[in-house]
Amino acid sequence: MKFSYNWIRELVEGLDCAPAPLERLITMKTAECEGIETAGALLAGAVIARVETAEPAGGGHNVTAIVGLGPLGRKTVVCGAPNCRPGVATVWAPVGKKTIDGVESDGMLASGAELGINRDHAGIFEIDGAPGAPVPGCAPDSIIEIDNKSITHRPDLWGHIGMAREVAAITGYKLIDPVKPDLLPPGASRVRIAIQDLDLCPRYSALEFDNVKVQASPAWLQYRLSALGLNPISNIVDMTNLLMAELAQPMHAFDADLLSGDTIFIRPARPGERFRALNDEEYTLDESNLVIADASGAIALAGVIGGASTAISETTTRVVLESANFQAASIRKTSSAIKLRTDASIRFEKAQDPANTVRALARAVELLREISPGIRVVGGVADQRKDLPGPPPIELRLEWLGRKLGRALAPNEVRRILERLEFGVAEPKPGVFSVSVPSWRATKDVSMADDLVEEVGRMVGYDTIAPVAPLVAAAVPPANPERKFQHEVRDVLVDLGFTEVYNYSFVNEEAVRAFGFDPAECVRVTNPIASDQALLRASLLPGLWRNIQENSKHREVFRIFEIGLEIHKRPQGLPEEVPHLVAAVFARQGDGAAGLDEIRHAAECLMPGAQAQPAAARSYEHPARAADVLWKGERVGRVFELHPSLVETGRAALLDLDLDRVRALASAELRYTPIRRYPSSAFDLSVIAGLREPAGELQSKVQSFAGPLVETIEFLRQYSGPPLEAGQKSVSFRLTAGSPDRTLSNDETSAIRARIIEGMRALGYELRV
């Protein structure tokens, strides 16, 4: 929202605060300012000038003009505008002397766009007036831009009067209300109003005018709108926009001659009702859209946009002026449904003050007399409204207020602050205020004592509150074991040389398919930022895959990991979110075995004793290098080499773990086992097996015959080659056996050994002993 500093000064009597300090005050007390821009810079020192002569200059379009500035004398100006001809009154701006086409040109004649009055570039701005006089109502201005988000809750601050009221309250100067209510014509109205639902339209006021002359607005009005970024159109339309910017009351003017019948209906649209709007778009409406209609159908989409069929044009002579109030939620719903946000809908969705409708009509009467000379009011004001009880006063206990702010306040100071903001203050009991809320703050903004804490706090200044440590019970906060575990995992991986990456939660269908998922099983974003980011990740692998591809351009070897949530669709309710760890070792050189060693070592560091159990490879896995990760008998993840076709520049070994499962297994309580007092005995066994028989499986088989006295079985080495047959290998294990209460005899140890050998032989294995 843009505010004109000059305009605010007109509304605050005696305001002498410069724009920059005023902006700071507003930021500290009211709403966030985003900056100040200058408007109409060229208007500094500009005066009305009459072109006396215009002779061609040089060979181009330029003319050398002698312009009369009345008491300021004459100037010679070179000008390229097509309408620079003798007799034209325009604006001369003192921009210094410069030689153009060999002529010394003093100052310039400016277009409306150059002056900032309108957007017309076609020629110099034409204006009536006495040469040498300043352009009425047009002086350089400072435009203060307020962050819209910071006034979402303040319907009143969407007009200059609201901001001026704040400035008056902050600075202590008096607010000038531009509205003269007694300008409202008395008597019966010619226009009839029929509101179908007073909840959707709490108030609709209208006034008819005839003898209207539609023409360009005076310079001051065009300038005021242009400075705020609005486009001047014609006097009638400009007036409604000016009042919207002044009073925050959106208005609409209908060409009365184009209305069918004498009644304006405010009703829900009929299903499928079609409506052509002023923006030349045609909308198909439904019952959730509120329309303004005449006997022929919809003539405006309530609170959003007017209709093309009744628009003001150059031939308009009679006007019905609408000034209405609509339910915020309804306007917002319609505006989002048809994806059209207008200056009007932005204001209405903030819940405007119903008292404002007739105030705006009174102001319109005054303005229209000035900008459409000869205009006549026809009849009185048509006004249908919901009978709303005023908001109940709010009880404000001053002691409570002090406790909320954390500082004491004198009752008089609180009263002064509230009254300056035009709240009514009574004190039924000492220390308790009964605060009545002005209508423009009562629609949504201020409804409870907590809202008054803000009013008092901001005006007294939050900088007057000293920080205080609260007195609270010392307590150990509830633990978050999931998060703690994830941090521990991070530390282990970083120590092992892995670097943490963060990837987006969004994935594309191609990546999802590449990793064996059906896109239909992924949670889908209905309004994705791009079509390739429409699915939520059900695996962290696609993200890591991308990281591997990108980084392999710059690195020979690297190790990365990510901890994040897999998001899985559930038939009902929120999806399941499962924390996962994915880690990768990439190497450009080598056959990939070293990377798999390293990634398995990482798994072992995270989960001592974890085992890999060979499993059928998935489509994205190296067909001969994939295994489930088992820990304490449970399947917790997967270790594999990425299929070489997915990473052509090298080899990538990956680990993917379900951290919830791993954590559940990791958190088993530790119990101490006494150190054995009796020595254990060790012996080695070598099993002859096929080359591709996993050592882990052989070990499990040996384990199955070991019995309770075997303490450890440790892989020692494996060997293939002579004297073994081709296709065979010998896998050696070292076993230790012992007992907590005695030293095992040689016979006992031999018996264990014999049992294992016998068992393995029964399974068809030869043993080298």
Next chain:
Amino acid sequence: MSEDFIRELVAGSLERIRAARSIEELEAARVEVLGRKGTLTAASKDMGKLAPEERSAFGKLLNGAKQTLEQAYETRKQHFGEEALARRLDAEWLDLTLPAPGPRRGHLHPITHIQRELEELFSSLGFAVLDGPEVETEYHNFDALNIPATHPARDMQDTFWLEGGSLLRTHTSPVQVRGMERLGPPLRMIAPGRAFRNESVDASHEHTFYQLEGMMVDRDVSVAHLLYFMKTLLAAIFHREVTVRLRPGYFPFVEPGFELDIQCLICGGSGCAVCKQSGWVELLPCGLVNPNVLRMSGIDPAEWGGFAFGLGLTRLAMMRYGIDDIRYLQGGDLRFLEQF
């Protein structure tokens, strides 16, 4: 066998021991004199031939000679031992300036660094660290935070909607609601995590970012208390005292609501490019918890009050490390990540 013979023998042997150039020469000298068949051993065997009155004196002489020679031998032997050790160790010279093998230590993500630091800080102040889902219900993300469907504040947070009506949380604030529901008052909690807004990505905008939500609910929580915690927090983050100011800010879940600014740490408040010449940098939104929010989570606002704040971890990381392009944070580029 005379005393002179012994003395000469000792003098000659000492000379040989000293002159020995290797452990072998030394050993040969020892065997020749002190060995079982050595000259000195032979002399002691001859002692029986002496007259009884001469034996005692000659015995002393022999013992003295033996000790002298053994000592000289040991000294010399030790010398050779030390020399040999020194040679061996010298041969073991290694170039310790070569890089150590094995992978270098990896790196935590910059956001993880900041987040952990804050988790530890708040834990030490008695705040629980809570988690909530990234996919949220409309109720927890909006309604329970006093943002009904028709509220224009919904426009402040461009939302990613999911099929089925759930959404990607637009802030970490829903964890406030879950925290209140789960733990009840009194409550001190933070919730760091990932949040999503549907906006285009450029150097300073991301659709995925990290926040840290904080909340305290207790009896009589005031703006003064909020200020205290914010100053404590910021001093710990920036490792120095920071000057803060509160100004009005609008967020439906707090009343009053504030924007908290810190005095620019670059220029100290005199104005520079970082603070856009204002001397202040907007850092975090905060406020006293709106009574409607407490009520919706089953907490009686007549008895309990609270404050809440939201800290942008992404922004903080960028400030801390001087990162000028937000896209690096989720770009996965090791050339970036290895700097932290």
